[in-house]
Amino acid sequence: MPHIETKNGKVKKLAGLHLYHDPLSSCAMRVRMGLAEKNLPWQSHIIDLAKMEHATAEYQSINPSGLVPTLIHDGRTYIGRRDQRVQILPCRSNRQSVVREPRAVGRQHGAL
């Protein structure tokens, strides 16, 4: 899941893990499953696709692709790419993100 520079000032200030997602999105479900598997606490921000909330200027200032999910970790923004999956690491420290930078699908066990 590539890291992008967010233009949204509020998001830059978010501490911990925050997931912008639609409960019915299978793309977002993969990330929710990874977070649950690693027992990581996270805060939910619902983006209702049926209500076109992903098409708002506010959401697109967080994720310019207008797709869900968007994962924020300590103000850093991670968005999905078709050929890449996020890997959520089992432990956290102040120096290392729990979200590993992109890897190609199928190259690594444990990738989401």
Ligand SMILES: N[C@@H](CCC(=O)N[C@@H](CS)C(=O)NCC(=O)O)C(=O)O
């Ligand atoms: N490769 C991305 C794809 C994200 C994606 O396609 N999300 C869909 C929901 S599963 C979406 O936001 N669709 C809204 C739209 O296409 O307008 C990922 O896995 O995160």
